[in-house]
Amino acid sequence: xxxxxxxxxxxxxxxxxxxxxxxxxxxxxxxxxxxxxxxxxxxxxxxxxxxxxxxxxxxxxxxxxxxxxxxxxxxxxxxxxxxxxxxxxxxxxxxxxxxxxxxxxxxxxxxxxxxxxxxxxxxxxxxxxxxxxxxxxxxxxxxxxxxxxxxxxxxxxxxxxxxxxxxxxxxxxxxxxxxxxxxxxxxxxxxxxxxxxxxxxxxxxxxxxxxxxxxxxxxxxxxxxxxxxxxxxxxxxxxxxxxxxxxxxxxxxxxxxxxxxxxxxxxxxxxxxxxxxxxxxxxxxxxxxxxxxxxxxxxxxxxxxxxxxxxxxxxxxxxxxxxxxxxxxxxxxxxxxxxxxxxxxxxxxxxxxxxxxxxxxxxxxxxxxxxxxxxxxxxxxxxxxxxxxxxxxxxxxxxxxxxxxxxxxxxxxxxxxxxxxxxxxxxxxxxxxxxxxxxxxxxxxxxxxxxxxxxxxxxxxxxxxxxxxxxxxxxxxxxxxxxxxxxxxxxxxxxxxxxxxxxxxxxxxxxxxxxxxxxxxxxxxxxxxxxxxxxxxxx
Numbered sequence: 001x002x003x004x005x006x007x008x009x010x011x012x013x014x015x016x017x018x019x020x021x022x023x024x025x026x027x028x029x030x031x032x033x034x035x036x037x038x039x040x041x042x043x044x045x046x047x048x049x050x051x052x053x054x055x056x057x058x059x060x061x062x063x064x065x066x067x068x069x070x071x072x073x074x075x076x077x078x079x080x081x082x083x084x085x086x087x088x089x090x091x092x093x094x095x096x097x098x099x100x101x102x103x104x105x106x107x108x109x110x111x112x113x114x115x116x117x118x119x120x121x122x123x124x125x126x127x128x129x130x131x132x133x134x135x136x137x138x139x140x141x142x143x144x145x146x147x148x149x150x151x152x153x154x155x156x157x158x159x160x161x162x163x164x165x166x167x168x169x170x171x172x173x174x175x176x177x178x179x180x181x182x183x184x185x186x187x188x189x190x191x192x193x194x195x196x197x198x199x200x201x202x203x204x205x206x207x208x209x210x211x212x213x214x215x216x217x218x219x220x221x222x223x224x225x226x227x228x229x230x231x232x233x234x235x236x237x238x239x240x241x242x243x244x245x246x247x248x249x250x251x252x253x254x255x256x257x258x259x260x261x262x263x264x265x266x267x268x269x270x271x272x273x274x275x276x277x278x279x280x281x282x283x284x285x286x287x288x289x290x291x292x293x294x295x296x297x298x299x300x301x302x303x304x305x306x307x308x309x310x311x312x313x314x315x316x317x318x319x320x321x322x323x324x325x326x327x328x329x330x331x332x333x334x335x336x337x338x339x340x341x342x343x344x345x346x347x348x349x350x351x352x353x354x355x356x357x358x359x360x361x362x363x364x365x366x367x368x369x370x371x372x373x374x375x376x377x378x379x380x381x382x383x384x385x386x387x388x389x390x391x392x393x394x395x396x397x398x399x400x401x402x403x404x405x406x407x408x409x410x411x412x413x414x415x416x417x418x419x420x421x422x423x424x425x426x427x428x429x430x431x432x433x434x435x436x437x438x439x440x441x442x443x444x445x446x447x448x449x450x451x452x453x454x455x456x457x458x459x460x461x462x463x464x465x466x467x468x469x470x471x472x473x474x475x476x477x478x479x480x481x482x483x484x485x486x487x488x489x490x491x492x493x494x495x496x497x498x499x500x501x502x503x504x505x506x507x508x509x510x511x512x513x514x515x516x517x518x519x520x521x522x523x524x525x526x527x528x529x530x531x532x533x534x535x536x537x538x539x
Contacts (some may be wrong), residue, residue: 027145031136039067041126046070055112055135057104063512068247075101075109077526090126093118099136109181110137111146143178146292149175151300164308168200171297171304175278176203179290182278183257186265187224189274190214196228197504199274208255212248223262231272235261235296238283259284265300265305273305345377348372366397395439398428402438403461403470416457421463436497437470440505443494444472444517452476452515466502468520475525476507494519 007329015500035052041046047069050060063069074082078100097115116131123209138140154170168186175184182213185412198213215221215227226244227234236242237259241253245260252258262277276298277289351372358364394402399431400422411418428434454476459472491507494517498505501523510516 003368003512017485023349024373031402035133035135037131037133039129041128052133055110055133056110057100057106060116071103073104075103077101085150086129089116089118090129093126109177110135111142112136117175143289147174147178147296147416150177150294154271154300154304158304158307164304166199167304169202170299171276171301172200175276175297177294179278179287181280182290183280184294184297185224185275185277185279187212187275189228189272192495193272196275202280203400204265205255208257209253211251219316220246222252223260226273227262227264227275227277231264231266231270233261233263233291234288237285240283256281258282261286261294263294265298267302267306273302276301276374285453319505330363340382344375348375350373350378394434395431398424398459399434399437400424400427402434403441403459406437406438406441406445407459410449410457414449416448416454417460418457424468431499433468433523436501437468438520439495440519441470441472441519447491447515447517448472448476451480454514464520466523467523468519468523470517472517473510473514475510475514478508478513479515 033055035055036049037052038047044066046065046069048056048065053060053062067183071079071083081176082098083101085096085098093116095117097113099113101109101111110391111456112133113136114131115131116129117131118126119128137231150170151174154167154174157170159165161334163229172184172186176182183201183203185204186199187196188193189200190197195214195216196212198209201209207240212222214223215225217225219229220228220243221229222245222249223234223236234244236244239245239249239258239260254259259280259282259452260277262275264272265276267273276294278294351368355365355368355372382451391402391405393405404420404422407420429437445457446456452474454474456475459471461468461471494505495505498519498521501521503519505517505519508516508518
């Protein structure tokens with residue numbers, strides 16, 4: 001038999017082994033920055049390892065943990081997603097994994113990689129969740145992946161036509177996310193190449209952004225003005241003592257700024273497009289990781305700025321081409337109406353004169369009548385072609401009258417019922433704006449004829465504040481698949497016309513069937529309007 005002393009020794013040995021294993025496990029978790037946890041679904045009890053407390057910025061076992069306590073420490077932007085993923089894991093069972101950001105008590109943000117498994121009881125019901133959390137914030141591979149993902153987001157925004165300020169703001173967010181103590185800023189060079197202007201800096205005080213807007217660059221113009229002047233990075237570790245900041249030292253001091261590193265944003269030909277900078281509230285020497293980050297952001301910013309400048313030039317060229325095209329259409333329409341129309345009118349007079357002189361010749365009279373009918377047909381064709389090139393009603397009576405006329409023409413030609421609600425009160429708009437809206441309207445009607453198989457069209461024309469709004473809706477078969485729609489020259493042309501005037505043209509499905517063309521274009525000058533509704537039904 002085993003004596004009591006032997007049994008006591010075995011217990012002590014086992015306890016010592018267990019304690020040693022626990023210490024080894026705790027040391028391993030600290031080395032790898034991995035914490036473990038378990039959650040009892042029946043009792044709601046949550047157990048964290050000591051390292052998981054440390055990952056969350058807490059002293060080990062300093063507070064009781066519940067699901068609610070855990071969710072409260074998840075970053076607000078991730079909280080709903082994490083809760084949804086945990087709920088789905090419990091319902092689904094088996095292994096699961098996700099990433100989340102947490103906010104420590106000191107306000108710092110850490111990124112965790114969570115892996116877990118749902119264990120079931122004897123009846124197959126979920127009973128216990130166990131898993132690990134790994135702090136991947138400082139992992140170089142994770143850092144590089146997150147930077148690359150941020151760059152990709154900015155480039156995708158650029159490719160989809162997002163406004164330049166939005167793209168630059170995304171780059172600033174990337175810097176501040178990857179370097180939490182930094183305050184990021186992007187400034188843009190003006191057209192003269194001598195001044196820098198505010199681009200985006202959401203974390204800097206508004207007073208500071210306003211004060212440095214439109215400052216002249218130079219050899220002693222703070223970090224950004226000097227970087228733009230030198231076309232080289234400038235690293236100021238302490239604004240209080242660096243001579244480059246002499247003109248702006250009081251301003252920086254009033255905003256609590258002590259260090260600033262600035263990088264010129266260079267175009268492919270080497271000229272300066274702006275600067276990308278990071279500020280700190282304490283003196284700070286250059287950090288290689290942050291230097292690499294901001295230099296990459298400056299490169300992406302250069303791509304974005306150059307792309308938008310190319311877009312602006314292309315838009316200006318397109319606008320100029322459209323103006324020339326409209327001028328040519330107007331010229332041809334007038335030539336047809338004035339010259340050919342007058343010549344045909346004279347021809348009809350000559351035919352009438354001959355008919356009077358040859359009244360006794362019945363065969364000749366029949367021939368002259370045929371010639372007169374032919375002349376009438378030609379006159380009608382000239383009028384139709386002239387109107388198609390440039391409707392006189394658009395120039396004489398304005399957009400509302402032109403839309404009303406075109407709606408009636410459409411209804412008569414197609415047999416499709418059209419309802420028009422116009423609220424411009426016959427206000428005559430800027431010629432280029434009125435022309436663009438009218439041409440988009442014509443294209444919308446052309447698409448209805450070609451593709452919609454509609455029986456009814458509703459047209460709404462009016463103002464929303466200082467924006468001209470045109471909506472054309474039909475009850476047809478709706479839009480084709482997005483892939484084929486993307487290659488429609490008509491739809492592309494409508495969008496291009498709207499963008500040239502700073503507006504937007506959106507083509508979307510209409511419930512329950514049909515298509516809606518929605519155009520919004522800002523007024524070029526304050527022309528005012530009264531919201532008067534004038535409904536007309538044609539068809």
